[in-house]
Amino acid sequence: MSGMRSYGDPCGVARGLDIIGERWALLVVRDLLLGPRRFNDLLGGLPGVSPNVLSQRLRQLTEHGVVHRRDLGPPTRVHLYELTEWGRALEPILLQFGRWGSQSPQSPEGTLGIDSLLLSIKAAFDPARAPELAGSYAFHIDADTYLADVADETVQIRRGPASEPDATLTTDIGTLRAVCGQEITMAAAVKSGALRLSGDEDARRRLTDLLLAPFTPAPQPAAH
Known part of the structure; x- marks a missing residue:
């Protein structure tokens, strides 16, 4: 398919890598986990990829049944790319892989995109906290x-x-990165007007706790 190389190994790991092992393929899947995207949206979220390579990866993932291309037709003539049901089955694998990769001793480079920031919430979510964080929260x-x-x-x-x-949070990606990176507090961002929170006080607190959980250092045990 599309000249893709194969490991020629019947093991499930090798067969999976035949499909998603090419450079950028998994990151395309990552950026579709939260919903459909247009080609230019995907291109903007993957700053190191060229349009030709992205087109090739989308074509390969579509041929393998991981991604589906939906044509909206006139007057928009827009193509949306979305994960198939089989493609969505990669979500727990990617979240676990993200948890593993976040422990890398290498210093991180680049900046987190909005999808990566929000997927960090899913990766770090503690089911035991669901009752105290229960609710519906919008991020603009x-x-x-x-x-x-x-x-x-x-x-x-x-x-x-x-x-x-x-509750609703409204801001720009730069401010959100600064808050999550603990370069500025949520309260300071709100005071400056760069970030707005709406909803009752308890719902705003729950939204804040949910958002910042992946980026809040775990408490260290007391020294004896």
Whole structure:
């Protein structure tokens, strides 16, 4: 398919790598986990990839049944790329891989995109905290909207409009990175006007706790 190389090994690991082992393939899947995206959106979220390589990876993933291309037709003539049901089965694998990769001793390079920031919430979510964080929360980040629903010991996050969320956060990606990176506190961002929170006080607190959980250092045991 599309000239892809094969390991020629019947092991499930090798067969999986035949499909998603090419450079950029897994990152394309990552950026589709929260919902469909247009080609230019994917290109913007993967700053190191060329349009030709991205087109090739999308074509290969589509041929293998991991990604589906949906044509919206006139007058928009826009193509949306989304994961198939089989493609979505990669989510727990990618989240676990992200947990493993975050422990790398190498210093991180580059900046986290909005999808990566929100997927960090899913990767770090503690099911035991679901009762105290339960609710529906909207994130308006630049021109994109995301909805996080916490219920039944899980958090589900998707790209798209939110209907009457309990609390809403509105900001830009730069401010969000600064807050999550602990370069500025949430309170300071709100005071400056760079970030807005709406909803009742308890819902705003739950949204804040949910957002910052992956980026809050775990308490260290007391020395004896």
